[in-house]
Amino acid sequence: MQLILASQSKGRAALLKAAGYRFRQIPSRIEEPPPPEGAPLEQYVLELAILKAKAIAEKHPNAIVIGADTALILGRNVIGKPGTLAAARRMLALLGGRKHLISSAVCIIFPKRTPGGKSRILKVVDTAQVTLRKWSPARIQMHVALTRPLSWAGAYAVQDPFSAAIVERIDGDLATVIGLPWAKLEKVLRSQYSE
Secondary structure, three states, rough: EEEEEEEEOHHHHHHHHHOOOOOEOOOOOOOOOOOOOOOHHHHHHHHHHHHHHHHHHOOOOOEEEEEEEEEEEEEEEEEEOOOOHHHHHHHHHHHHHEEEEEEEEEEEOOOOOOOOOOOOOEEEEEEEEEEEOOOOHHHHHHHHHHHOHHHOOOOOOOOOOHHHHHHHEEEEHHHHHOOOOOOOOOOHHHOOOOO
């Protein structure tokens, strides 16, 4: 049975590939609504994962579809990708020396077993805590020059060898920080999916 990752993330694809899965990568390209005021942010991340999985499952009803979303959460705010290099420097200065959360959610949609039946939907969410090093403006400037900070929420990525240097500590699953709550997802995939 075909497996589809409804994401353009290289990090998510690398995790699936390293675990031995064969899959197609088809980004959902949905427009992501902003988080609702006062809503639990883990729930928001899960709802985005569901939207992404459903968008691809509608076009590929005979495949197992994995939709995923990840959010960097500081206090009650979701920190997205910086729009400019100056914004990336400000983000890294803001996050430096402070703990923040990375929540990754996955929605897996399985094909209908019978015509007219319902698709099975499984949902997984995990959160890890990350602390970045408190660097001087000069070191942050160098970091931004050597990496691709505009591609990543919070202007850093643990899977990038240069960018990972700013990470001081991770409490939780490294894969969750990269973009898939792997410890939980692997159990679901192993029990439900066979090639």
